[in-house]
Amino acid sequence: MMEMDNKQAVLRLPAEKLYAHELEALRAADQDTKPAGWQLSPRSVLTFLTGGEVGGVTITPKYIGNKRLIEMAIATLLTDRALLLIGEPGTAKSWLSENLTAAIHGDSSKVVQGTAGTSEEHVRYSWNYALLLAQGPSDQALIRSPILRAMESGGIARFEEISRCASEVQDALISILSEKTIAIPELGREVSAQRGFSIIATANTRDRGVNEMSAALKRRFNIIVLPAPSSLETEIDIVRRRVGEISASYELRATQPDEEAIRKVVTIFRELRSGVTLDGKEKVKPPSGVISTAEAISLLTGSMALAGSFGTGQLTDEDIAAGLQGAIVKDDAKDQLVWKEYLDNVMKKRGATWRSLYSACSEMNG
């Protein structure tokens, strides 16, 4: 009962809580050998990520796409190499990292968020200075980084947006990944990683590129590139599933977008992303922002929130047009023109089935 209350109050559950019943079913049925420090066998981790059925429980696919990539990611974590997921924004790097960690280690919360301000202390350890001054260096005064905690427990630490960090921070990570220890000279000891320890890092190819990561650090990782969804149908599938899951967890009081609406949004996104219409006949100017699958998902859940709160609960083309406007026209005045050109040169010519969405979008774009 407490658990239920908790579930309802928390805005966003970590994967291990959200899919606790699936992980439990996989654990109960798991016959294969579990690697040291792992909660599940590699095969069960794969099932958790790509979907299936175990003991009468449906395992929803978390990652939709090339299964081989997931196998390679899991295999990497069986060795002493760390895993680096790279790709365009919104290609499920963070989502995959969280779900892999949840399946293997059961706790996806040990996360270092990489920014320009991330310091070596975030990677190793720091001190509670009041305690440090009062009693000198002690175990109680030690503040362990998520990475240090993962080493102690033989778990997985996640490092988000690693390429945004300064090079000193990246250097600190090199020694951790090669020695698998963190020295704490103030306490006269050294923490050695327990078996099962690893790091899953993510990096966007869009920001300060992965290219700027030092070669020495890149060598410590197996790099897996997550692609944008290969086909229209795959992307529609991803968007439909995730919109269903996310809107259910937010309890949005609106109908799910129908197949046609999703197909239209994904078509628009794929055309703006690739710079050409799906039939290859017409060039399209891409807008300044990122037009990712993740954006399509949040656009549609946002439209559902509009429909549920201010409409009849029936998702309309006006709700979707408002979402599209926000997703495509960022702060850039040029985007408004790019969107107008797309509306008039592509959408308008698509005839009756697109007419109503076209009108709603044109009106919205002013």
Ligand SMILES: Nc1ncnc2c1ncn2[C@@H]1O[C@H](COP(=O)(O)OP(=O)(O)O)[C@@H](O)[C@H]1O
């Ligand atoms: N191939 C995919 N399979 C499943 N979900 C995907 C896929 N691509 C994108 N998504 C969804 O889009 C969102 C991706 O967001 P995120 O993981 O934060 O992207 P990134 O970290 O790559 O910028 C998640 O909600 C995820 O479910």
Ligand SMILES: [Mg+2]
């Ligand atoms: Mg991310």
